[in-house]
Amino acid sequence: MSKRTAALHYPEGTTQVGTARVREDRAVGPDFARRELMRRTGNQPTSEFDDIASGYDPFAVAPKVPAAKKKPAKYRNEKCESGGVKFDSKREMKRWHELVQMQVRGEISELELQVPFVLAEPVVIAGRKRPALRYVADFVYEKGGETVIEDVKGRVTEGYRIKRHLMAARGLTIVEVK
Numbered sequence: 001m002s003k004r005t006a007a008l009h010y011p012e013g014t015t016q017v018g019t020a021r022v023r024e025d026r027a028v029g030p031d032f033a034r035r036e037l038m039r040r041t042g043n044q045p046t047s048e049f050d051d052i053a054s055g056y057d058p059f060a061v062a063p064k065v066p067a068a069k070k071k072p073a074k075y076r077n078e079k080c081e082s083g084g085v086k087f088d089s090k091r092e093m094k095r096w097h098e099l100v101q102m103q104v105r106g107e108i109s110e111l112e113l114q115v116p117f118v119l120a121e122p123v124v125i126a127g128r129k130r131p132a133l134r135y136v137a138d139f140v141y142e143k144g145g146e147t148v149i150e151d152v153k154g155r156v157t158e159g160y161r162i163k164r165h166l167m168a169a170r171g172l173t174i175v176e177v178k
Contacts, residue, residue, distance in 0.1 A: 075155050076154075089152065089154065092152040095150070095177055099111055099139055108142060108148075110140075110141055111139065112140045113138070114138065115137045115139075116135070116137075117134065117135045117172070118134055119163060133163075135163040137150065138152050149175065150174070150176075151174050153176045153177065
């Protein structure tokens with residue numbers, strides 16, 4: 001169905017049809033609104049040329065609003081990356097570089113990053129299977145024939161205290177680097 005409006009025609013001189021006033025025939029073109037504004041207000045409306053001359057570009061892309069700052073991490077650590085390895089904090093990255101240098105000098109060997117230890121096997125509680133409890137050590141390496149488990153800590157949390165206790169119950173000691 002096309003949207004075509006039919007012009008109503010009234011005998012010449014008709015000024016009112018019902019409660020509506022009949023407009024006189026005027027050429028309604030692109031300049032009609034401008035002329036009508038000038039006639040009614042006495043002010044010349046601004047033209048596109050005025051906008052362009054003042055530097056306004058109707059096709060310009062709006063400037064990007066800066067993104068809201070990210071909320072800082074809970075313990076104020078900053079995640080970072082070095083050599084394709086991602087670290088949870090700058091302190092952890094710094095310690096990794098120290099350990100790599102120690103390995104190069106021959107002071108330590110078999111350096112590993114993010115080593116998982118199973119503290120408790122998976123169990124079924126109330127009909128639902130619960131996963132194993134794990135502790136993930138930041139670094140594990142051999143020094144003087146002994147295995148050293150290291151964790152870089154800025155803050156000791158309650159969850160970490162429990163895992164440290166369970167590791168000690170298995171005879172494993174965690175060296176905390178602050």
